[in-house]
Amino acid sequence: MQYVSTRGDAPALGFSDAVLAGLARDGGLYVPSEWPRFSAADIRAMRGLAYPDLAIRVLTPFLGGEIAAPVFEKLVREAYATFRHEAVCPLVQTGKNTFILELFHGPTLAFKDVAMQLLARLMDHVLSERGQRATIVGATSGDTGGAAIDAFAGRDRTDIFILFPHGKVSPVQQRQMTTSSAANVHALSVEGNFDDCQGLVKDMFNDHAFRDRVSLSGVNSINWARIMAQLVYYFSSALSLGAPDRPISFTVPTGNFGDIFAGYAAKRMGLPIERLIIATNDNDILARTLASGEYRTKGVFATTSPSMDIQVSSNFERLLFEAAGRDAETVRRYMNGLKQSGAFTIEEDELQRIRAEFDAGRATVDEVAATIRATLEKSNYLLDPHTAAAVHVAAANASGAVPMVVLGTAHPAKFPAAVEAASGVTPALPAWLGGLMTADEKYTILPSDLKMVEDYVNRHSRAAR
């Protein structure tokens, strides 16, 4: 198994190199050179597997034989032992044919833990084998940062630098990034929005001299291993609802398009997914794009679901690559348009291919609040605002006959102010996170300036040469 760049101008890499590379050197994103396929019989044989065993079965084809089976099994088992629910990602029924896939039972109460706990262990393993160190950079609108810091804190082979938008994440999210006492953790509060943070991270990767000097690696969903780990829970939930003998639809609260792209990947691997529904908040660029064919950025609005306050949705590039029949030149043209004028128009046949798999909808701040309230009243289930956006969009798109699984991406206690305002209930943090809100914070405020961020990273990275 090799990994190829969506922009076609970077060398194809094996699994370990693709994981360490993060972003390809041509600015593109790595995807597998071909999608592994499971037959219906293969999928049927996965029924009843515990989550770690399922992960081993589903993910092994992506490794290209580069990680020995017993090593990979150990890393997977350790990663999911950090979760506080025996099922790892349990499925909860909230309506006649509607379900919430709870992805927030990991250490930081967000779906990011599912991939990050495995990615940190994989990177550590590859770096140890090679006797190398790496500098990790990541951009976050709130959840990726905390999950990455938890997973990488104290690891000797990596220093981690997380860029978050100053004053635009929830207090719980901020503290999950700023209260780590590990010496290898650096929380950087950037004067800008998430798109600025993500732009800085991509610019660091595209500055090849800097990239090589500090041995740069990334933990955002630009890193293929993030998407790979996230596709396992599409299998686990579909299997428990009757796959491969029954189709399932998924609605996914979407920002950077990583989580829903994992669903697309699962479908390409043979999982019978009927519809993939993109749910956005007021930052509805993806819903507008599916409706009009034009991807056009406009200002970012601050909402009650801050982790989805995104305009430049990185992983949409991976979908464009597939929709264009893996034509890297088309992707380069679209991405140049985005860089130069903040917009591009998708060719009609490619748009039709995207619409054949995906629907999209939007939930406003008021609709999110109403959904939190109504779901508590009807189903006695307390949603976080991101999951609520998806529940709202799912209701408008459900067919009734096909089970609809909504991805529950965060625990409501990460967003107590919004949840309380909507429902009157203040969700409590689990006891094991009890000290979070009183621990000392440590972070550095930086302007949204590439040179200043690179200088900071250079001075604090142990991998810098």
Ligand SMILES: Cc1ncc(COP(=O)(O)O)c(C=O)c1O
């Ligand atoms: C709670 C929550 N829901 C949804 C999303 C959107 O996921 P993605 O960026 O993979 O589309 C995020 C951020 O990634 C998030 O933190």
Ligand SMILES: N[C@@H](CCOP(=O)(O)O)C(=O)O
């Ligand atoms: N919503 C994310 C934004 C970064 O997304 P990623 O999946 O590319 O890491 C966040 O919470 O940080």
